Amino acid sequence: MSQVKVPVVRNILEANERLAKANRTIFDQAGIFAVNLMSSPGAGKTSLLEKTIDGLGDRYRIAVIEGDIQSSYDAERIQRKGVQAVQINTDGACHLDGGMVLEAIEALDLDGLDLLVIENVGNLVCPAEFNLGEHHKVMILSVAEGDDKPLKYPLMFQTSSVLLVNKIDLLPYVDCDLEKIRQRAGQLNPRQQIFEVSCRGGAGLDAWYAWLETEIARVRVNRG
Amino acid sequence: MHEMAIAESLLGIVLDESGRHGITRVNRIQLQVGALAAVVPAALTFCFELISRDTIVADAVLAIEMVAVVVRCPECKERFEVDNQFYVCPRCGPIPAGLDLTSGRELTLLSIEGESGDEDESSESPCGEEYPRGQ
Ligand SMILES: Nc1nc2c(ncn2[C@@H]2O[C@H](COP(=O)(O)OP(=O)(O)OP(=O)(O)O)[C@@H](O)[C@H]2O)c(=O)[nH]1
Ligand SMILES: [Mg+2]
Ligand SMILES: [Zn+2]
Numbered sequence: 001m002s003q004v005k006v007p008v009v010r011n012i013l014e015a016n017e018r019l020a021k022a023n024r025t026i027f028d029q030a031g032i033f034a035v036n037l038m039s040s041p042g043a044g045k046t047s048l049l050e051k052t053i054d055g056l057g058d059r060y061r062i063a064v065i066e067g068d069i070q071s072s073y074d075a076e077r078i079q080r081k082g083v084q085a086v087q088i089n090t091d092g093a094c095h096l097d098g099g100m101v102l103e104a105i106e107a108l109d110l111d112g113l114d115l116l117v118i119e120n121v122g123n124l125v126c127p128a129e130f131n132l133g134e135h136h137k138v139m140i141l142s143v144a145e146g147d148d149k150p151l152k153y154p155l156m157f158q159t160s161s162v163l164l165v166n167k168i169d170l171l172p173y174v175d176c177d178l179e180k181i182r183q184r185a186g187q188l189n190p191r192q193q194i195f196e197v198s199c200r201g202g203a204g205l206d207a208w209y210a211w212l213e214t215e216i217a218r219v220r221v222n223r224g
Numbered sequence: 225m226h227e228m229a230i231a232e233s234l235l236g237i238v239l240d241e242s243g244r245h246g247i248t249r250v251n252r253i254q255l256q257v258g259a260l261a262a263v264v265p266a267a268l269t270f271c272f273e274l275i276s277r278d279t280i281v282a283d284a285v286l287a288i289e290m291v292a293v294v295v296r297c298p299e300c301k302e303r304f305e306v307d308n309q310f311y312v313c314p315r316c317g318p319i320p321a322g323l324d325l326t327s328g329r330e331l332t333l334l335s336i337e338g339e340s341g342d343e344d345e346s347s348e349s350p351c352g353e354e355y356p357r358g359q
Contacts, residue, residue: 006245007338012234012255012331034247095226126226129331154293155260158325187311187319 016130017052023133026105028117031223033216034116036096036132038156041122044166046074047199048140048208050118054083055209060114060216065104067096067121074119084108095126098133116217124153128160135219143167143176150184157188162168162195164208169198189201227263231271236335238281241336248341250281258291258330265290284338288313299301 011017026033037045046066053062063084066075070089078085086104089097089130101118108116113142120127128137139160140150144167150157157163163185185192193211197204205211234255257263265288274309276282293306297313303326304314311319 002340003251003337004245004247004340005333005335006241008237008241008333010237010241010333012237012333014232015233016235030283093226093229095229097229116352126229129226130229155262155329158260
C-alpha cells in the first residue's frame with residue numbers, strides 16, 4: 001500500500017465532446033445543417049419552429065428533435081405541420097447532451113434532409129455547456145424576460161452565433177430596452193447576429209430565414 | 225442544475241484513471257471550475273457523494289478550485305478579472321467588442337490522490353509521484 005498522487009489534466013465533459021463530434025460527422029457527411037435552439041422556458045422556441053416550417057418548409061426538408069423534461073407536446077405541434085419530429089424525454093435532466101441526440105438521430109430519416117433543428121430544454125444555463133454536434137447554437141430571448149439577461153447568463157450569449165429577440169410585439173407593454181440588449185450581448189459576443197422578431201405577427205423573420213438559407217447552402221455542398 | 229451530469233462524467237474519468245494507475249482507494253480529487261460554468265460547488269459535491277457511494281471513490285474529498293473570468297483587453301492587451309459581467313478595462317474603459325477570454329470556462333480534472341494497492345504498478349506509472357504513507 002502506498003499513497004499516490006496522479007496528475008491528470010482532463011476535460012470533465014470530454015465524453016460529451018466525443019459524442020458531439022460523432023454527431024457532427026453524421027451531419028457533415030449527410031450535408032445537413034444542424035442548429036441547437038436554446039432559450040428559457042416559453043421564450044418561443046416551438047413557435048419559431050412552426051413559423052420557420054411555414055416559411056421554408058416548401059423549399060427545404062426540415063426535421064426537428066424536441067428535448068423536454070417530460071411530455072411530447074412540442075413534438076406533436078411540429079408533427080402537425082407535416083414535419084418529422086423525434087421526442088427526447090430527458091427524464092429530469094435540464095439539458096440535452098450528445099448521447100441523447102445521437103440516439104434521436106438514429107430514429108430519424110436523414111435522407112435528403114436540409115435542416116435539423118434541435119429544440120433544447122427550456123433553460124438559459126445548463127444547455128450552454130453541452131455541445132450536441134450542432135453547426136451553430138441559436139438562442140432566443142423574449143422581451144418579456146428583460147434586458148438584463150446577457151449579464152446574468154453570459155455563457156449562453158457567448159456561445160450562441162445567433163440571438164433572436166422574440167415577442168417584439170409586446171414591447172409597448174414591458175420594460176425592455178432593445179438597445180441595452182444589443183449593447184450587452186455585443187460585449188459578450190461581438191460576432192453574434194441579432195434578429196429582432198415576433199413569432200406572433202411574423203415581423204423580422206425574413207432575416208432569420210435568409211440566415212438559415214445561407215447556412216443550409218454552405219453545409220449542403222458536402223452532400224454526395 | 226447540471227451538476228449531476230458533471231458529477232457523473234467526473235466519476236467516470238476518476239474511475240478510469242484510478243484503474244490505469246492502480247489506485248484502489250481515492251482520497252482526494254482536485255478540479256478546476258470556471259465561473260462561467262455556473263456550477264454550485266456544494267451541489268456538485270452533493271451529487272458526487274451520492275453517486276460515488278458504492279465505489280472506491282466513496283468519501284473522497286472534492287477539492288474544487290473556482291477560476292475567475294479573466295479577459296484580455298483588445299486595445300491595451302491588459303488582462304483583467306471580470307466583475308459582475310461588466311466588461312470594463314481598467315485602462316481603456318468599456319470594451320465594445322473583441323473580448324479575448326483567457327479563463328472562466330474550465331471544467332477540468334487536475335489530480336487524483338489515493339492508495340495504490342500494488343507498489344510495482346504505482347511506481348511504474350509514468351506520471352504518478354509517489355510518497356511514503358502516513359504523511
Ligand atoms: N405575444 C407573443 N407571444 C409569443 C410569441 N412567440 C411565442 N409566443 C407565445 O409564447 C408562449 C410560449 O411559446 P413556445 O413556442 O411554446 O415557447 P418554447 O420556448 O417552445 O417553450 P418551452 O418548450 O416550454 O420551453 C406561447 O403561448 C406562444 O404563443 C411572440 O412573438 N409574441
Ligand atoms: Mg417548446
Ligand atoms: Zn484596455
